[in-house]
Amino acid sequence: QTIYLSDYTAFGWRVEQVSLHFTLAPSATRVRSRIAFAPNADAPAQPFFLHGEALTLISARIDGQDITPDVTAEGLTCTVPDSAFVFEAEVEIDPAGNTALEGLYMSNGMYCTQCEAEGFRKITYYPDRPDVMAVFDVTIEGDLPVLLSNGNPVSTAQGRAEWHDPWPKPAYLFALVAGDLVAHPGSFTTRSGREVALNLYVRPGDEGKCAFGMQALKDSMKWDEDVYAREYDLDLFNIVAVDDFNMGAMENKGLNIFNSSAVLASPETSTDMNFERIEAIIAHEYFHNWTGNRITCRDWFQLCLKEGLTVFRDSQFTADMRSAPVKRISDVIDLRARQFPEDQGPLAHPVRPDRFQEINNFYTATVYEKGAEVIRMLKTLVGDEAYAQAVQLYFDRHDGDAATIEDWLKVFEETTGRDLAQFKRWYTQAGTPRVSVAEDWADGTLTLTFTQSTAPSAASPDPQPQVIPIAVGLIAPDGAEVATTRVLEMTEATQRFAFDGLAQRPVASILRDFSAPVVLDHPDADPAHLLAHDTDPFTRWEAARTLARRSLLAQIRDGAAPDEAYLDGIHRVATDRSLDPATRALMMGAPGQSELAGVLAEHGETPDPMAIHAALEDMRAAMAARFGGDAMMLYAENTVTEAYAPDAAQSGQRALAGVMLSLMTRGDNGTAAQAQFDHADNMTQKLGALAQLITAGRGDAALAAFEDRWRDDRLVMDKWFGLQVARAQPDDAADVAQRLTAHPDFNWQNPNRFRAVFGTLAMHHAGFHHASGKGYALLADWLIKLDPLNPQTTARMCSAFQTWKRYDTERQKLMKTQIDRILATPGLSRDTTEMLTRIAGA
Numbered sequence: 032q033t034i035y036l037s038d039y040t041a042f043g044w045r046v047e048q049v050s051l052h053f054t055l056a057p058s059a060t061r062v063r064s065r066i067a068f069a070p071n072a073d074a075p076a077q078p079f080f081l082h083g084e085a086l087t088l089i090s091a092r093i094d095g096q097d098i099t100p101d102v103t104a105e106g107l108t109c110t111v112p113d114s115a116f117v118f119e120a121e122v123e124i125d126p127a128g129n130t131a132l133e134g135l136y137m138s139n140g141m142y143c144t145q146c147e148a149e150g151f152r153k154i155t156y157y158p159d160r161p162d163v164m165a166v167f168d169v170t171i172e173g174d175l176p177v178l179l180s181n182g183n184p185v186s187t188a189q190g191r192a193e194w195h196d197p198w199p200k201p202a203y204l205f206a207l208v209a210g211d212l213v214a215h216p217g218s219f220t221t222r223s224g225r226e227v228a229l230n231l232y233v234r235p236g237d238e239g240k241c242a243f244g245m246q247a248l249k250d251s252m253k254w255d256e257d258v259y260a261r262e263y264d265l266d267l268f269n270i271v272a273v274d275d276f277n278m279g280a281m282e283n284k285g286l287n288i289f290n291s292s293a294v295l296a297s298p299e300t301s302t303d304m305n306f307e308r309i310e311a312i313i314a315h316e317y318f319h320n321w322t323g324n325r326i327t328c329r330d331w332f333q334l335c336l337k338e339g340l341t342v343f344r345d346s347q348f349t350a351d352m353r354s355a356p357v358k359r360i361s362d363v364i365d366l367r368a369r370q371f372p373e374d375q376g377p378l379a380h381p382v383r384p385d386r387f388q389e390i391n392n393f394y395t396a397t398v399y400e401k402g403a404e405v406i407r408m409l410k411t412l413v414g415d416e417a418y419a420q421a422v423q424l425y426f427d428r429h430d431g432d433a434a435t436i437e438d439w440l441k442v443f444e445e446t447t448g449r450d451l452a453q454f455k456r457w458y459t460q461a462g463t464p465r466v467s468v469a470e471d472w473a474d475g476t477l478t479l480t481f482t483q484s485t486a487p488s489a490a491s492p493d494p495q496p497q498v499i500p501i502a503v504g505l506i507a508p509d510g511a512e513v514a515t516t517r518v519l520e521m522t523e524a525t526q527r528f529a530f531d532g533l534a535q536r537p538v539a540s541i542l543r544d545f546s547a548p549v550v551l552d553h554p555d556a557d558p559a560h561l562l563a564h565d566t567d568p569f570t571r572w573e574a575a576r577t578l579a580r581r582s583l584l585a586q587i588r589d590g591a592a593p594d595e596a597y598l599d600g601i602h603r604v605a606t607d608r609s610l611d612p613a614t615r616a617l618m619m620g621a622p623g624q625s626e627l628a629g630v631l632a633e634h635g636e637t638p639d640p641m642a643i644h645a646a647l648e649d650m651r652a653a654m655a656a657r658f659g660g661d662a663m664m665l666y667a668e669n670t671v672t673e674a675y676a677p678d679a680a681q682s683g684q685r686a687l688a689g690v691m692l693s694l695m696t697r698g699d700n701g702t703a704a705q706a707q708f709d710h711a712d713n714m715t716q717k718l719g720a721l722a723q724l725i726t727a728g729r730g731d732a733a734l735a736a737f738e739d740r741w742r743d744d745r746l747v748m749d750k751w752f753g754l755q756v757a758r759a760q761p762d763d764a765a766d767v768a769q770r771l772t773a774h775p776d777f778n779w780q781n782p783n784r785f786r787a788v789f790g791t792l793a794m795h796h797a798g799f800h801h802a803s804g805k806g807y808a809l810l811a812d813w814l815i816k817l818d819p820l821n822p823q824t825t826a827r828m829c830s831a832f833q834t835w836k837r838y839d840t841e842r843q844k845l846m847k848t849q850i851d852r853i854l855a856t857p858g859l860s861r862d863t864t865e866m867l868t869r870i871a872g873a
């Protein structure tokens with residue numbers, strides 16, 4: 032059943048107040064609800080309907096009178112008075128049997144909830160839609176030391192706690208946690224003087240992994256005051272770490288619930304990348320307090336209203352806390368790896384979709400990351416000051432609202448006087464625009480002719496030209512910048528822009544700072560010159576990337592040798608001490624195998640996964656040869672001698688040293704890696720060394736030692752599982768994954784562990800696409816097994832098949848066979864059915 036944006040109608044009643052009473056028991060929790068309804072004069076007449084799924088109704092009353100409602104698998108209907116009334120119900124639910132991790136469930140003996148998007152209906156009967164906002168009072172009874180819900184505590188006693196959340200909220204922001212937990216406390220004073228108690232609740236034993244997350248929370252609170260003038264609005268802010276969680280984290284009002292992988296950190300157990308991700312996710316969930324909670328979404332089609340904006344805000348935060356260029360480049364790498372394949376394949380959908388079957392399938396890179404890019408473009412187009420003004424108007428005008436993308440765009444139109452009708456296509460049209468640029472040089476004038484086109488897709492059969500901000504600078508032959516960055520505003524299918532008064536023909540630096548999420552085609556580009564001289568960190572990095580891509584494509588297509596000019600340029604950059612180590616490490620990264628497959632497919636060629644894999648191997652070998660002894664020199668130079676700190680400077684050094692170690696390993700068979708593994712006092716270096724040892728074929732002893740040391744730490748063991756798949760040879764990857772599923776610690780019902788093995792296999796391009804089809808078959812076996820227990824995680828992992836049409840007919844057939852086999856499974860979930868049907872329909 033498909034739900035359409037155009038069918039939106041308001042709910043017929045307002046909820047004035049909700050009281051919930053929980054009596055906790057693992058397989059028989061009782062939930063009593065008391066909901067005060069009043070007719071909504073603004074809504075069309077409709078039958079009274081409350082969502083409810085997997086609930087056992089014990090009793091129901093209206094205004095104190097027992098009723099017998101009509102109950103279906105989706106909810107409940109009954110006749111109600113014309114004026115205000117109180118609905119009461121008692122239901123029984125089974126948290127211990129809830130393996131879908133949606134609604135109220137149990138994880139390691141602890142009760143917790145995940146209600147976004149539509150999980151509250153698995154807790155009690157309710158209008159489970161984001162435009163119904165209400166004040167919640169919650170009482171929890173249970174024999175556990177910690178009993179938490181949203182808002183402020185009203186009373187706490189042994190076995191009983193009462194909570195009051197003064198801020199009206201939709202049901203998806205409801206949360207409850209109960210367990211044997213310990214708090215890592217902290218505090219924050221808002222700029223208007225409110226004392227906020229902060230707690231990070233974890234399982235006993237994890238206390239030592241809380242300090243970093245707590246500091247990240249304080250930094251986020253301060254940043255949102257400084258940059259967006261947003262203050263926290265309760266006396267208490269709690270974060271809880273949970274081991275079994277489908278996604279990263281959840282912004283429940285005053286009670287954020289986190290996948291433990293997204294909050295727990297220590298130098299011994301977490302990598303630099305883990306620290307950075309944790310800081311960003313804590314910020315993200317905290318920022319939702321305003322962009323998501325105080326202002327929420329009218330309906331789930333508007334998901335990007337809160338997610339795109341909040342991702343954009345957390346990217347600004349990370350840029351401020353760490354290095355802005357490094358953050359920008361990393362985000363582009365991620366966008367190309369995750370969002371471009373989505374936008375260029377059968378799952379393509381607009382940033383604001385207009386139809387869905389299962390909303391959980393739309394928590395995508397397009398809604399989140401492209402949604403953030405759209406806001407970045409808006410800011411680029413209107414300027415920083417107008418952006419700030421518009422956003423403040425948005426907060427003033429819509430505080431307490433369930434808003435839409437139209438509301439969001441309107442504050443920009445009003446503050447700037449701009450017509451954003453065409454810009455809105457970024458929200459309503461699917462597909463990645465391809466922008467090609469041709470250069471023309473005459474009489475001191477450089478003319479750039481841009482052409483944009485977007486491939487039609489099922490979601491957008493007839494795409495129209497979009498507003499594309501293209502940031503351009505010009506570099507003279509001697510390396511001087513002759514024109515600083517200017518943002519060209521492209522609105523037509525084809526459009527010319529001229530730069531005149533130039534003494535010599537310059538080299539154009541186009542799409543600086545990645546000013547729009549497009550694919551740029553620039554045949555006249557001079558990447559070698561830009562790599563040497565560009566002032567914009569992004570386009571300079573992109574120049575290195577372009578040279579690498581050109582070399583790799585020539586290697587793949589014609590069996591050419593790795594490009595010497597590229598290797599020289601990269602060597603020069605890597606040894607350029609005026610550049611920070613993090614940037615140098617990024618410059619040395621080659622495009623991934625899947626990205627190369629995508630580039631070939633875009634050119635109408637059939638990618639051969641083994642040829643792509645071989646080309647990258649040759650490239651790395653040539654690079655190791657080109658660096659020679661300089662690798663060891665740079666390794667030594669970037670070895671951190673101070674105590675470990677997860678900051679930008681140190682992690683940049685470790686990243687560059689890590690790249691050098693990989694080059695050294697080709698020459699020394701893992702001697703340096705073994706030394707690093709033996710002596711490292713932090714996970715970044717341990718894991719980096721372990722990866723190299725596996726590659727060198729000398730990983731067994733280190734893997735065993737690692738397992739021995741960390742067998743009781745789930746998050747570290749996730750790395751152990753994942754790394755073995757990631758570093759396997761293409762022929763072996765599926766077999767390694769299969770072997771790991773027989774390991775006693777392969778708890779496949781835990782999403783982190785399942786993803787450590789199968790998410791990694793799906794990302795092992797040459798291994799997953801092994802010509803035998805064994806990668807496809809193994810993944811399909813396990814998706815079939817997981818689906819009845821956890822449809823959400825199963826459906827998300829189906830995206831491994833989204834690129835199936837790129838490959839040769841034999842591989843297509845192999846993948847299609849598995850897609851069809853999964854689809855033919857009796858009782859397959861709505862989530863997985865929708866994903867695979869869309870994928871197969873390409």
Ligand code: ARG
Pocket residue numbers: 145147148277278280281282315316338391394823
């Ligand atoms: N709102 C959460 C976030 O962006 C994501 C939760 C989505 N969960 C889900 N099951 N769909 O941080």
Ligand code: ZN
Pocket residue numbers: 315319337338341
């Ligand atoms: Zn979010």
